[in-house]
Amino acid sequence: MTAVLLAVHVLAAIVFIGPVTVAASLFPRYARQGEVGVARALHRISRVYAVLGVAVPVFGIATATQMGVLGDAWLLVSLALTLVAALLLAVEVLPGQTRALAALTGDAAAVVPSRLAMSTGVFALIWAVVVVLMIVRPGSTTGVGV
């Protein structure tokens, strides 16, 4: 059963978190160019896949429980980073996109705040760190090692 849970966890991470990362990083560029249709689609992808993405930590915790590694440092750090990424998405990225879209549809001269581009960059960086932690698993005998 651990294999099934781990497979769902990895699949969900690729299928759900991947699109959010790409759509969120493309959004500022298209919003700046005034492409309302593209920006709206990217915002929709970011929002919908962010909701589906909750499956990733849930199935991850279930897998970790079955494997008995829930208390491991590498996993706790990954969980904390995931929480930071989720908060960043919910508090900074998605509301920033909503505001940018509202400005785009209201006033064509609106500028997309550079903070939005920065926070999506940090969001992508956090996921990169989490993935490396998941592969290397410092302090665990099941990690790949450097």
Next chain:
Amino acid sequence: MIAGLRVAAVVEAATLIALLLNLVTVHWRPVTALGGPLHGTAYLAVIAVVLLLPGAPRAAKLLALVPGIGGWLALRALP
């Protein structure tokens, strides 16, 4: 988003019923192992959707936190 909320609400309630039925009857482990995370995902998805809905009333946001039937309660509280 509302259609998604409906799906999440059904999954949230159905998986909880399946988990509880399994608990009092055969207690088959795969149902617990898969149903648990599935229920957890649906529960969190309901909360996330309601929080992300523009103009969702405060009551709907709080009702979404109710375990098992939160999605259904939130749907009723939405305009």
